[in-house]
Amino acid sequence: MQNKEIPVTDEWYAMRVTYNRAMVAKAVLDGMQVRNFVPMRYNVRVVNQKKVKELVPAISNLIFVYSNVHELKELKRKMEYLQYIVNSRTKEKIVVPQDQMKRFMEVQEVDNENILWFSPHEINFSKGMNVRVVDGPFKGYEGTLVKVKGARDRRVVVAIEGVIAVAMASIDKSFLQPVGV
Template sequence: MSIIERSDKSQAWFAIRVTYSREMLVKSYLDGIGIENYIPMHTAVRTYNGTSRKVWEPLVHNLIFVRTSAGELKRIKSESALPIRYIMNRETNTPTVIPEREMQDFIAVVATLNEHVEIVPPEAVDLSSGDRVRITDGPFRGIEGVYIRHKGHSKVAVAIRDIATALTAYVPAKFIEKLMTE
């Protein structure tokens, strides 16, 4: 039995790939039918005809996170003409489901709009060498992730499976609490 059949009614976060940078079109459609979704966004400076201006754009193109039931997402995918595909879990060959806490921490890091927050591919950082931690103070208070050194700075990495890793801005060691491993 697939994940789609097992969890037909329960809500979960799914990672969805959108083609041709049409993530805002998909977001608009999902917003219109009341489906919770999230696109990591940031301000970028773009130059058009020699004039620079700030634009609000997706931080990771072609990616949208959707919170709904598997059955509802399957229905949307089959009944609409939306340019979407599931991002599949390589181990189970089922659509990637993101745990609620992991998604909320990822959103909290990106939503600070701190210019030093980065989203990097999962292979760009070695999470196996870091400690599992919670940030106790500052703008990232309450975030749980892996304490790492990246480009010479202490950061906390919040990974979303094989999809993306959000890195906080510098976090002082005094704001870090090591979590006990189970």
């Protein structure tokens, strides 16, 4: 029997938390100084007949944790509500490449109020075109230009396969360049 070495480098793991405890998990991880990311969006609700804008998790139960396999195993032991998201075909834990995660987090920072969040199955990527944004606040980003629910025009979508997709704010077509043509 061959003993397979498990790398101990930190990576971004896509995780689920049970019972809408993403913000609880974030607070615990922040307290333990473990890097994490919860995609957020603005929600407007009425409180005492006044509209209140609040920041809430974009996808309930989703958190990304930056850690290594050994530390994550210990975290899961302490936080039983933290669960791996696995690829439905390969049954492997979903690990997000560093550069992809960086771009994904930056999209939210650039324009949080005009972006739309989706589960991957909500978007038909086969009808889209791969593009690069060449000007404006999203300059340098690459994604798929597709029609998304809740928007009049097509949007550039950045996705983490099998986990989540984010549609950027409306981008002028002159700022887009086809990729891989």
